[in-house]
Structures are given as structure tokens and as C-alpha cells.
Amino acid sequence: MFKTLDDLDPEQRVLVRLDLNAPVEDGVAQDNRRFERHAETVRDLADAGHRVALMAHQGRPGDDDFISLSSHAEVLADHAGVEVGFVDSTYGEEAIDAIRALDAGDVLLLENTRMTDDELPEKEPEAHAESEFVRTLAPEFDAYVNDAYSAAHRAHASLVGFPLVLPAFAGRVMVAEYEANSAIATKEFDGDVTMVVGGTKATDVISVMNAIGGRVDTFCLGGIAGELFLRADGYPVGEDIEGMDLFDDQWEKNHETIESLLEERGDQIELAVDLAYEDDNDERAESRIDVITEKDRAFLDVGSETVAKYDPIIRDSEAVFVKGALGLFEDERFAVGTVGVLEAIADTDCFSVVGGGDTSRAIEMYGLSEEDFSHVSIAGGAYIRALTGEPLVAVELLKRE
Numbered sequence: 001m002f003k004t005l006d007d008l009d010p011e012q013r014v015l016v017r018l019d020l021n022a023p024v025e026d027g028v029a030q031d032n033r034r035f036e037r038h039a040e041t042v043r044d045l046a047d048a049g050h051r052v053a054l055m056a057h058q059g060r061p062g063d064d065d066f067i068s069l070s071s072h073a074e075v076l077a078d079h080a081g082v083e084v085g086f087v088d089s090t091y092g093e094e095a096i097d098a099i100r101a102l103d104a105g106d107v108l109l110l111e112n113t114r115m116t117d118d119e120l121p122e123k124e125p126e127a128h129a130e131s132e133f134v135r136t137l138a139p140e141f142d143a144y145v146n147d148a149y150s151a152a153h154r155a156h157a158s159l160v161g162f163p164l165v166l167p168a169f170a171g172r173v174m175v176a177e178y179e180a181n182s183a184i185a186t187k188e189f190d191g192d193v194t195m196v197v198g199g200t201k202a203t204d205v206i207s208v209m210n211a212i213g214g215r216v217d218t219f220c221l222g223g224i225a226g227e228l229f230l231r232a233d234g235y236p237v238g239e240d241i242e243g244m245d246l247f248d249d250q251w252e253k254n255h256e257t258i259e260s261l262l263e264e265r266g267d268q269i270e271l272a273v274d275l276a277y278e279d280d281n282d283e284r285a286e287s288r289i290d291v292i293t294e295k296d297r298a299f300l301d302v303g304s305e306t307v308a309k310y311d312p313i314i315r316d317s318e319a320v321f322v323k324g325a326l327g328l329f330e331d332e333r334f335a336v337g338t339v340g341v342l343e344a345i346a347d348t349d350c351f352s353v354v355g356g357g358d359t360s361r362a363i364e365m366y367g368l369s370e371e372d373f374s375h376v377s378i379a380g381g382a383y384i385r386a387l388t389g390e391p392l393v394a395v396e397l398l399k400r401e
């Protein structure tokens with residue numbers, strides 16, 4: 001399927017694309033799972049004696065988090081356990097000089113690819129391959145490695161231009177992400193497949209149900225999206241109250257689709273039976289949905305009875321995929337749904353994939369072990385595209401040989 005790092009000839013000059021896009025605080029990149037994961041690819045290449053130049057992006061021009069990658073080099077070096085040099089040029093003279101000065105086992109991070117004019121225009125790969133960026137850098141290398149699965153839905157020069165002009169290989173992250181995230185569409189499971197869907201975007205849930213509804217036995221819903229499904233099922237929730245801007249717009253745009261999904265796939269869709277809110281003492285309280293007569297407060301999590309309803313479904317599953325949180329888990333009082341479901345998954349030996357930048361953060365926040373899941377994705381937009389069977393342009397180019 002892909003050529004991998006294990007297929008590289010010895011002592012190559014390797015140009016590598018990572019996704020180190022990270023939260024930024026006070027102008028400094030904050031450590032996150034992406035650094036830790038990509039460190040394996042970097043370490044393997046350095047240990048094998050290749051000369052390694054890394055490309056990555058941070059933010060978008062005009063945004064506050066559009067910064068230099070100098071702080072990224074330090075965080076990456078800590079994780080990889082090898083020195084990572086940095087040059088504040090992507091393909092200018094300084095960059096070329098630094099690349100030519102690399103010895104076997106050296107690692108150099110080039111400046112933010114999005115600081116060049118050639119990176120961002122969404123163009124066909126063939127047009128990107130003709131850009132000055134690609135034409136200047138490519139002759140300095142023997143091979144191109146793409147490890148940036150989480151950016152692989154973007155047709156940017158560093159992702160789609162180089163694989164047309166250099167022998168292209170998939171990095172460790174690329175291989176692991178591709179295999180796990182495509183499993184729902186490609187792998188045959190002996191038993192039930194369950195998908196836990198929540199989060200804030202009804203359209204994500206709708207796309208997933210439409211694309212892979214035929215391969216999933218049960219959808220367990222929660223979050224803002226779950227509340228909208230409850231509203232479509234006739235309960236007086238899933239609507240905005242004072243100061244809220246989460247539901248009504250999504251309802252207008254999506255309620256007909258949600259209603260028909262409930263009609264067509266009702267026996268596959270499990271909805272919350274209770275919801276949690278903040279009471280007058282700022283404590284978590286719960287209410288069964290069949291006694292709610294009017295929405296007069298924000299619901300911030302599914303309730304304990306819902307967790308008890310979803311728990312055996314998960315335990316009886318052969319595979320469980322998670323997309324989106326069941327509640328506002330960043331607040332400990334409203335983490336019961338998300339953490340309860342994650343604990344049930346961790347407790348079984350089913351094949352399990354947890355994705356979405358926010359949801360997977362709950363794993364470390366609440367002391368769960370990544371090792372209890374088959375795969376924890378570092379992708380957001382690319383993960384949802386994989387779940388809905390949409391090809392990722394930069395992944396497809398790696399498959400071409």
C-alpha cells in the first residue's frame with residue numbers, strides 16, 4: 001500500500017513533512033500529542049543515519065497562532081531525544097546552506113511552510129510540483145516522507161507537490177493513523193460495531209451516519225449534536241435559551257435531515273435518557289428527559305443513566321469508534337458521560353479508535369491510559385473525513401506506486 005521508512009535506502013537525504021500545528025501561548029508552541037507521535041519518525045530516521053530536514057506549518061497568515069517554528073524545534077527535540085536544529089527560512093539561501101551542511105543523523109527543522117507564498121494556494125498537485133518552493137528544495141533530497149496525516153486533507157505544496165517529484169514514503173504516524181481511521185470503512189469485524197458521536201457539530205454526526213451507517217450497528221449520541229437529535233425526537237431540549245448560540249441555527253439547517261435519519265435509522269440510534277446541568281449551588285444535577293417540560297437551563301452532559309445504558313452496548317461490541325465528546329468534559333462536573341464511555345472502552349479488548357482533537361484530550365485529562373485503546377488519533381478534520389470515506393489528497397499521492 002505505502003512505502004514506509006523501512007523501505008528507504010541507507011544514508012538518504014530525506015525531506016519530511018510533519019504536522020506540528022499546536023496551541024500557542026505567549027508566542028510559544030505548547031506541547032501536545034503531535035510532538036510525541038512525530039518524534040518516533042524523527043528518531044527512527046536519525047538513528048538510521050539519514051540526513052533529515054523537517055517541514056511543518058503553524059497557524060494561518062493573519063491569525064495570532066501564525067508564528068515561527070523555533071519553539072517547535074525545542075519541544076520536538078525533547079521528545080525525540082535527538083538535537084533538532086532550526087533555520088528561519090523554508091527554501092531560501094540560508095535553508096539550502098543548512099540542508100547542505102547536514103551530516104548523517106542530523107535533524108533540521110525548516111521555517112513555517114505557510115510563511116512562503118507557494119504553500120497555501122489550493123492547487124492541483126501537478127501545479128504545486130511546478131512551484132518555486134518545490135523546484136528549489138526537491139533537488140537537495142533523495143526521498144520525501146509524509147507523516148502529516150492530520151493535514152493530509154489540505155492540497156498544499158509541502159503535502160502534495162513533493163510526492164510527484166521525489167520517491168515518496170509514509171512516516172510512522174501516517175501509517176498508524178491511516179490504518180486505524182480507515183478501519184471502519186475497510187475492515188470486517190466479527191461482532192457489533194458501535195460509534196459514539198457527540199461534540200458540537202450536528203453536521204459531523206449527520207455526515208458520519210450517512211457515510212457509514214451501513215457498517216455501524218449502534219450509534220450512541222451525546223453532546224450538542226445529541227441534544228438536537230432529542231429535539232427532533234420530540235423532547236423540549238436542543239434549543240437556545242438566553243445567552244446561548246449553539247442550537248437554533250444548527251436546527252434550522254439540519255432538522256429535516258435529523259428527522260429523516262431518526263425515521264430511517266431509528267433502531268440504530270441510541271439517545272440520552274437523562275441530561276446533566278449546573279444547579280443553584282453550582283453542583284452537577286441530573287434530570288430524566290421525559291420529565292423535562294420546558295428547556296430553562298443549559299444541559300452540559302449526558303446523565304448517569306445514559307452512561308449505564310451505553311456501557312453494555314460498548315462492552316458487547318467488537319469495535320468502537322469515538323467522534324466528539326458527550327459533554328463539556330473540560331469541566332470535571334460534566335465529564336461523566338465522556339469519561340464513562342471511554343472507561344468502558346478501555347475496559348474491554350475491542351478494537352477502539354478515539355479521534356477528534358478535543359475528545360482525545362479527555363484521555364490524558366482524566367488519567368486514562370492510551371495503551372487501553374487501539375488508536376488515539378491526533379487528527380481532527382482528517383479524522384472526520386476518513387470516517388466518512390472521503391479520500392485525503394496527500395494520502396492518495398503516497399499510494400500511487
Ligand SMILES: Nc1ncnc2c1ncn2[C@@H]1O[C@H](COP(=O)(O)OP(=O)(O)O)[C@@H](O)[C@H]1O
Nearest residue numbers: 199200223224299300324326327328356358359
Ligand atoms: N452539552 C455540551 N455543552 C457544551 N459543550 C459541549 C457539550 N457537549 C460537548 N461539548 C463540547 O464539545 C467539544 C468537542 O466537540 P467537537 O469539536 O465536535 O469534537 P472533537 O473536537 O472531539 O472533534 C468538547 O470540547 C466539549 O466541551
Ligand SMILES: O=C(OP(=O)(O)O)[C@H](O)COP(=O)(O)O
Nearest residue numbers: 019021150151357379380381382
Ligand atoms: O490542526 C490541523 O487540523 P485540525 O484542526 O483538523 O486538527 C492541521 O494542522 C491542519 O491545519 P489547518 O486546518 O489550518 O489547515
